[in-house]
Amino acid sequence: MSAKTDGLHVRGLCATFETPRGPARAVDGVDLDIAPGEVFGLVGESGSGKSVTLRALMRLVHPPGRVEGNVAWQGRDLMAMKPEELRRMRGGEIAMIFQEPMTALNPVLPVRVQIEENLRAHTDMNRRERRARALELLDIVGIPAAARRLDEYPHQFSGGMRQRVMIAIALASSPKLLLADEPTTALDVTIQDQILKLLLDLRDEFSMSVVFVTHDLGVVASLCDRMAVMYAGRIVETGTVSEVFATPHHPYTRGLLGSVPHGGAERTMLASIEGTPPGLASLPAGCAFHPRCEFATDECRRERPALEPFAPGRSVACFHHERVARAEELA
Structure with a gap:
């Protein structure tokens, strides 16, 4: 090779x-x-x-x-x-977006926690910085009222919005x-x-x-x-x-x-x-x-x-x- x-x-x-x-x-x-x-x-x-x-x-x-x-x-x-x-x-x-967001996302955790999990594993951000980054990511992928929706659960999002959450998670660490x-x-x-x-x-x-x-x-x-x-x-x-x-x-x-x-x-x-x-x-x-x-x-x-x-x-x-x-x- x-x-x-x-x-x-x-x-x-x-x-x-x-x-x-x-x-x-x-x-x-x-x-x-x-x-x-x-x-x-x-x-x-x-x-x-x-x-x-x-x-x-x-x-x-x-x-x-x-x-x-x-x-x-x-x-x-x-x-x-x-x-x-x-x-x-x-x-x-290297990040991955899986095929079906309803099965890839954890149904019992708010989307903020699932985004911050990536940031906690791959960055040195503190808690306040991680929340700010999660909010920024939801804005980037076009989810309206991002500040309110951060603490909502996957079942509260439509199919298209869940897919955007998956993209936000994948992009968390650039x-x-x-x-x-x-x-x-x-x-x-x-x-x-x-x-x-x-x-x-x-x-x-x-x-x-x-x-x-x-x-x-x-x-x-x-x-x-x-x-x-x-x-x-x-x-x-x-x-x-x-x-x-x-x-x-x-x-x-x-x-x-x-x-x-x-x-x-x-x-x-x-x-x-x-x-x-x-x-x-x-x-x-x-x-x-x-x-x-x-x-x-x-x-x-x-x-x-x-x-x-x-x-x-x-x-x-x-x-x-x-x-x-x-x-x-x-x-």
């Missing part, structure tokens, strides 16, 4: 779980590079390994799960850190890397738009990098600089958002984009990906996507394609990616 000292650099990340049907590899050889100040999208269907990837990065996968690989943050090896050093890193330099696990899921489109604009503003204000996990390609288009597409625990395509949306080179990416409505006067049928994702404990031989792929050949059924670069800044794991791109251009 290279000795880069800026940003996040991941090589060969794997997360394996023991199941009655045998080992299930939820994350399989993931490589990522996240530059300082970059917003990176990680997309795919439910069960593709996106959320487990974030937890594996933070070493939040516990037995019967097992994590392997190399994760370097600003030149330091997260996988080799001692528990106390890792605790200082989590919530301090992290340099934010891992956001579908933070806009189940929110109405108005609140979702507010949250996305908030994240971009905070990215600029705090100069932080963001890894944004989602299955919503519209969110990726409006928020992210680069993206990676995951399927069955592996990254199958990477590139800038504009390049991948314009010319997908993996049939799975093409299928995802084809299932999204496009603007225009002419009404057209949406495409769909036939079949369902495979079970992680019983992946098919060769390319995991071949049972659902219209471009599959015998080579795809025998061998698993590696993720390889085909243009500056772009990679794909497909033997027939040029055919896929041509088909997209002709569609």
